[in-house]
Amino acid sequence: xxxxxxYARLTKVLRDVFDDDTLVATPxxxxxxxKEWDSVNHITxxxxxxxxxxxxxxxxxxxxxxxxxxxxxxxxxxxxx
Amino acid sequence: xxxxxxxxxxxxxxxxRSVKELPIAxxxxxxxxxxxSRMDFAQMGKLDRVLVRLAAGSxxxxxxGLERVRLAILGSAxxxxxxxxxxxxxxxxxxxxxxxxxxxxxxWQELMDAGSGLHEFRPEVMLLALxxxxxxxxEGSSVASALELMRACWRQARTAFSxxxxxQTVMPVFPDLMGDNEQRLExxxxxxxxxxxxxxxxxxxxxxxxxxxxxxxxxxEGLDFWYQPDIWHRxxxxxxxxxxxxxxxxxxxxxxxxxxRSAKCLVLDLDNTLWGGVIGDDGLEGIVLxxxxxxxxxxxxxQRYALGLSERGVILAVCSKNDEKNALEPFEKxxxxxLKRSHISCFVANWTxxxxxxxxxxKTLNIGLDALVFxxxxxxxxxxxxxxxxxxxxxxxxxxxxxxxxxxxxxxxxEGLKITEEDRARSRLYxxxxxxxxxxxxxxxxxxxxxxxxxxxxxxxxxxxxxxxxTQLINKTNQFNLTTQRYTEAEVxxxxxxxxxxxxxxxxxxxxxxxxxxxILIARAAGAEAEIETWLMSCRVLGRNVEEACLxxxxxxxxxxxxxxxxxxxxxxxxxxMVREMYRNxxxxxxxxxxxxxxxxxxxxxxYVPRPVAMQVEVVREATV
Numbered sequence: 077x078x079x080x081x082x083y084a085r086l087t088k089v090l091r092d093v094f095d096d097d098t099l100v101a102t103p104x105x106x107x108x109x110x111k112e113w114d115s116v117n118h119i120t121x122x123x124x125x126x127x128x129x130x131x132x133x134x135x136x137x138x139x140x141x142x143x144x145x146x147x148x149x150x151x152x153x154x155x156x157x
Numbered sequence: 158x159x160x161x162x163x164x165x166x167x168x169x170x171x172x173x174r175s176v177k178e179l180p181i182a183x184x185x186x187x188x189x190x191x192x193x194s195r196m197d198f199a200q201m202g203k204l205d206r207v208l209v210r211l212a213a214g215s216x217x218x219x220x221x222g223l224e225r226v227r228l229a230i231l232g233s234a235x236x237x238x239x240x241x242x243x244x245x246x247x248x249x250x251x252x253x254x255x256x257x258x259x260x261x262x263x264x265w266q267e268l269m270d271a272g273s274g275l276h277e278f279r280p281e282v283m284l285l286a287l288x289x290x291x292x293x294x295x296e297g298s299s300v301a302s303a304l305e306l307m308r309a310c311w312r313q314a315r316t317a318f319s320x321x322x323x324x325q326t327v328m329p330v331f332p333d334l335m336g337d338n339e340q341r342l343e344x345x346x347x348x349x350x351x352x353x354x355x356x357x358x359x360x361x362x363x364x365x366x367x368x369x370x371x372x373x374x375x376x377x378e379g380l381d382f383w384y385q386p387d388i389w390h391r392x393x394x395x396x397x398x399x400x401x402x403x404x405x406x407x408x409x410x411x412x413x414x415x416x417x418r419s420a421k422c423l424v425l426d427l428d429n430t431l432w433g434g435v436i437g438d439d440g441l442e443g444i445v446l447x448x449x450x451x452x453x454x455x456x457x458x459x460q461r462y463a464l465g466l467s468e469r470g471v472i473l474a475v476c477s478k479n480d481e482k483n484a485l486e487p488f489e490k491x492x493x494x495x496l497k498r499s500h501i502s503c504f505v506a507n508w509t510x511x512x513x514x515x516x517x518x519x520k521t522l523n524i525g526l527d528a529l530v531f532x533x534x535x536x537x538x539x540x541x542x543x544x545x546x547x548x549x550x551x552x553x554x555x556x557x558x559x560x561x562x563x564x565x566x567x568x569x570x571x572e573g574l575k576i577t578e579e580d581r582a583r584s585r586l587y588x589x590x591x592x593x594x595x596x597x598x599x600x601x602x603x604x605x606x607x608x609x610x611x612x613x614x615x616x617x618x619x620x621x622x623x624x625x626x627x628t629q630l631i632n633k634t635n636q637f638n639l640t641t642q643r644y645t646e647a648e649v650x651x652x653x654x655x656x657x658x659x660x661x662x663x664x665x666x667x668x669x670x671x672x673x674x675x676x677i678l679i680a681r682a683a684g685a686e687a688e689i690e691t692w693l694m695s696c697r698v699l700g701r702n703v704e705e706a707c708l709x710x711x712x713x714x715x716x717x718x719x720x721x722x723x724x725x726x727x728x729x730x731x732x733x734x735m736v737r738e739m740y741r742n743x744x745x746x747x748x749x750x751x752x753x754x755x756x757x758x759x760x761x762x763x764x765y766v767p768r769p770v771a772m773q774v775e776v777v778r779e780a781t782v
Contacts, residue, residue, distance in 0.1 A: 092199035095206050116237050119388065123398045124199050135387045 077155045082129075082148050089128050093121045103145030129155055159378075159403050162552040162568040163195040164543065173204060181211055185220050190547060192248040198399050205241035208248060212255075222731070223253035226412055229280035230256060231264035231310070233291035234393040242405025249406070250413040251527070268313045276317065282412050283314045284369065286325040288395040293327060293349040300352035303327075304360060311364050319645045321415045323408065324361055326354045326372040328395060330384050365646060367411055367574055374407060375400075410572040416643070417633020420550055420570040421524050423466060424515060426533035427477040427484055427506070431496065432456050433558070437483045447493030455559040460495035462562035467500050471571050472522060474503040476514045476531070481506040503591055511538050512545035521591060523696040525635070525732070530570045532561065577626050582673065589669035590697055607701060607771035610667045614703065614770075616710040617777035619653045619660040626674050627662050631691065634677075635732040638693040639725065639739065657682050659714050663707055665698055665772075672698060676707055680715065680723070687715050688724040692739075705768040708743055710776055712765050724748070725758040743768075 086101040094112040107113040113121070125147070126132055131154040141147050166172070173191055176184045188211070191204055212218050219225060228243065230236050240256040247254035257278040259267040264285065267275040285307065292303040307324060314322050331347040333339050339348045354372045361368055375383035383400045396404050413419060428435045433445030433452050445453045467473045473496070477484050484506035488498040498504065503521050505514045511533070519526045530550040531542055539551050550570045554561060565571075593610070619627055628646045635641065644652075652658045663676035675698045679691040689711070694703060715723055725740045727733075740758035741747070748759040 089199065092203060095203060115392065116235075119392045119394060120202065120238065120398055123388075127198060127399060135391055138391070 077152060079148060079152060082151050082155075085128055086125070086144065086148065086151075089121070089124050093117060093124050101144050101148075103143065103148070105144040106142065125151070131155060159382075159400070160195055160406065161555075162564050163193060164539070164551070164553050166191075166194040169194055169196065169200065173200075173207060176207060181215050182221050184211055185222050186547075189222075189248055189251070192245050193547070196245075196402070198402065201245055201402050202241055204248075205245050208244060212253065218255075220253050223248070223251055224416065224418075225253045225255065226282060226416070227255050227257065227278060227280050228282045228284060228408075228412065229259065229275055229278055230284045230286055231259045231267060231275070232286040232288070233262055233264060234288040234395055235261070236286060238394060238398050238401055239286070239396065239404060239408075242401035242403075243408045244405070245402070246405040246409035247412065250409055250418055252409065252413060252416075252418070254409065254412065264310065268310060268317070271317075280314075280318055280320050282321045282323065282415070283318065284323040284325065284408060285310055285314075286369075287327070288393075289327050289330045289346070289350055292353060293346045294331070298346065298349055300349055300356060303349070303353045304356055307357075308360070308364065311361075311366050315365070315647065319647050321412070321645070322364075322366045323369050323411055324357065324366050325369045326357055328371050328375055328384055329354075329380065330386070330389070330395070367415070369407055369411060371396075371404075371407075374403070378403065406569065410569040411574070414572040414574050415632070417629075417635070418527075419572050420471075420530045421528035422472040422474055422502075422518070422522060422530070423463060423565070423571070424474045424476050424518060424529055424531045425463065426531075426535065426538070427475060427479060427487075429534040429558075430532060430554075430561070431460060432487060432491075436487060437479055441486055441490055444487065444491070446487070446491060452558060453493070455557065455561075457493060457495055459558055459561040462565070464495055464500060466571060469573065469576065472502045472524075473500055474518045474522070474529075475501050475505060476511055476518060476533075477506045478508055478511070479506040510541065510545075512542055515542065515546060515549060521594060523590070523699070530565070530568075532565060534558075575625055575629060577629065582671070586670060586672060586697070593667075593669060604771065610669075610701070610771075612665060612667045612701065612772035613775065614706050614772050615664045615666075615775045615777065616661050616707070618779070619649060619662055621650075621653070623662050623674060624649060624653075627677055630674060630677055630695070631693065634693040634695065635730070636696050637699070637736055638691075638730075638733050639689070639736055640691055640728045641730050641733060642691050644691075652679060659687065659711070659718065661707065661710060661714070663703070663710075665701075665703060676703060678707060678711055680711065682715065682718050682720050685719065685721045686724060687718070687720040687722070689726070692725070702768075702770040702772065704739065704743060706770040706772060706774050709767045709770070710774065712760075712762055712767075713776070716762055716765075721762050723760040723762055725760070727756045727758070729754040 083101045087099065090099045090101055091097050094110055122133060122138060129151055131151065137150055169191060172187060176187050188208060196204065212220050230239060236258055240258065243256060244254050257275065257280065259275055267273045311322050314320060327350045329347065329350050331350060333347050334345045335342045339345055340351065342348055357368060383397055384395060385397055388394050388397060425431055433456060434443055436444055446456050447453045463473060485498065487494050503518050505518055515529060515531060519529060526546055527548040532552065532554060533539055534554050542549055543551050552564055552568050555564055624646060628644065628649050632643050652660055659680040659682060661678040662674050665672040665675050676694040677691060678689065680687045680689045725745055727737060727740060745758035745760045749757040
């Protein structure tokens with residue numbers, strides 16, 4: 077899957093989960109930039125992304141993710157497999 | 158995978174967006190329709206946010222057209238992801254469920270501390286959701302100590318709130334230490350979980366606790382869907398977030414069942430629903446039903462499922478586009494038919510549209526349209542009924558008839574909590590009722606019709622034998638109900654011991670059979686005056702002077718207690734318009750009206766002349782137990 081497509085689909089997931097139609101997935105975006113992005117919603121977001129792309133993250137992978145850019149790299153790797 | 162019985166809506170997202178612009182009265186029914194359609198996990202969250210915002214923005218927090226219920230969830234791990242699924246599932250059933258979450262892990266403190274948020278919230282329903290590690294995974298865990306802990310919580314909840322208590326059974330999350338014979342290792346967490354779940358079944362019963370059978374439905378759907386150990390380790394979510402819509406639906410159906418909102422009647426289509434093929438075209442020999450053919454056996458299996466429902470009190474009806482003669486033929490002549498004509502309380506086969514026929518069925522059986530579930534293989538018919546009668550339950554039926562029964566079971570429309578003898582007999586009763594309707598058509602004079610029924614009414618104070626049925630009737634009667642006041646079983650039992658309370662449970666027998674308990678009256682005496690707090694009646698016995706006969710008995714009981722004036726009150730709801738004028742019709746005088754449409758009535762008992770009735774009346778003065 078191309079990165080463009082991943083970013084577009086991720087944008088939709090972010091908007092759905094955080095109920096904010098102004099959100100755009102960018103490489104630098106982190107939890108600190110989104111008011112609603114707390115630890116509870118983080119779980120919701122991860123599950124929503126897993127459902128959207130039909131993938132599953134390992135706990136260790138999630139712990140290493142620092143921003144949306146890292147997340148997209150992981151999604152790219154997993155959907156290519 | 159989840160909520161597969163709900164229909165898909167292409168316009169789901171745009172419809173939800175449009176709701177945000179609507180005033181609350183118009184938004185509410187649209188939201189309910191959205192809740193009744195299939196949605197994914199993210200959509201569920203969005204719908205819940207709109208719902209919560211709508212309630213927050215309305216006067217008193219109420220959403221019009223929904224019944225409000227306060228639910229408290231007490232858990233030992235993360236529960237903050239559970240409320241959206243519960244609220245949305247409540248909306249699906251006409252309930253506005255307000256959820257209180259006890260702080261993380263604080264279930265015991267919240268229960269015991271009279272100053273806690275839980276006590277302030279005063280739950281009407283309490284869900285105890287203890288995770289497997291909490292009850293079975295610690296050093297020294299045992300089946301007995303887990304049961305002891307749960308029982309202590311139930312009793313505390315009962316004492317403090319007299320509320321419905323739901324106990325979640327334990328999710329089987331532990332890997333086996335032994336294997337298929339895990340039970341042989343007493344200290345195995347997996348064996349302890351199995352042991353707790355086994356003991357919960359009999360032990361919840363005498364405590365009046367209803368189980369949320371998480372162990373059963375998570376197994377049915379596959380434990381992997383319900384529980385993922387990595388999510389548990391990360392954030393202590395035992396129920397996986399993607400399973401919360403199904404979890405919420407199970408919670409909501411138990412709450413709805415406790416409030417008399419389960420469906421009462423399964424309406425069946427015939428061609429390609431009860432048998433394969435079209436009876437009018439294929440004929441008796443041509444339809445596919447029974448042995449020697451997988452499809453034919455699947456139809457037999459579905460008929461068996463429907464019969465099982467009927468035997469536990471669900472009414473069966475038929476609604477088919479057919480000539481009646483053709484439609485009846487398999488019931489009368491096909492050797493493989495499990496369902497007989499006698500199992501069907503109302504049989505409608507004609508060429509009128511199905512929405513009109515469903516209205517007729519509800520009317521004939523004297524139940525609300527929202528008590529019907531309509532099973533039809535034809536998507537066009539299903540769509541028509543959903544559009545015309547959104548209150549009727551219309552499950553998406555799978556293409557293969559092998560899935561019909563499991564789909565209706567999974568949808569939980571008929572969620573049941575209690576079994577009474579009368580549940581089992583009810584199906585036969587409604588059937589006899591339909592025959593009575595036919596008799597009414599052939600006898601034109603009302604008086605002679607009533608005489609011909611040869612009725613005997615028995616009125617007696619509440620007793621422990623009738624307690625379950627009395628409570629059930631109090632909590633599910635919506636139409637003929639003057640005050641719609643609900644009571645828990647404990648509250649009903651308390652009335653039995655109260656010398657100031659005049660209680661009547663009324664039974665009616667006629668030539669077609671025993672109708673069981675069909676009316677309940679509760680009055681409280683204070684000096685020379687008594688007030689009727691509850692008066693309700695089953696609509697099955699409307700138009701038979703039962704109201705008059707009940708009043709005669711009540712007056713007699715009041716006079717015996719030294720009462721001279723009887724007060725009545727009518728409290729309007731969406732459903733009880735039929736009794737607005739009841740007190741006037743029974744000779745009461747108007748005694749005031751409140752703003753909300755509540756009316757008060759007064760009857761002078763000095764010189765009361767018993768009203769004429771066309772039945773034998775037997776009065777039992779003392780409770781037998």
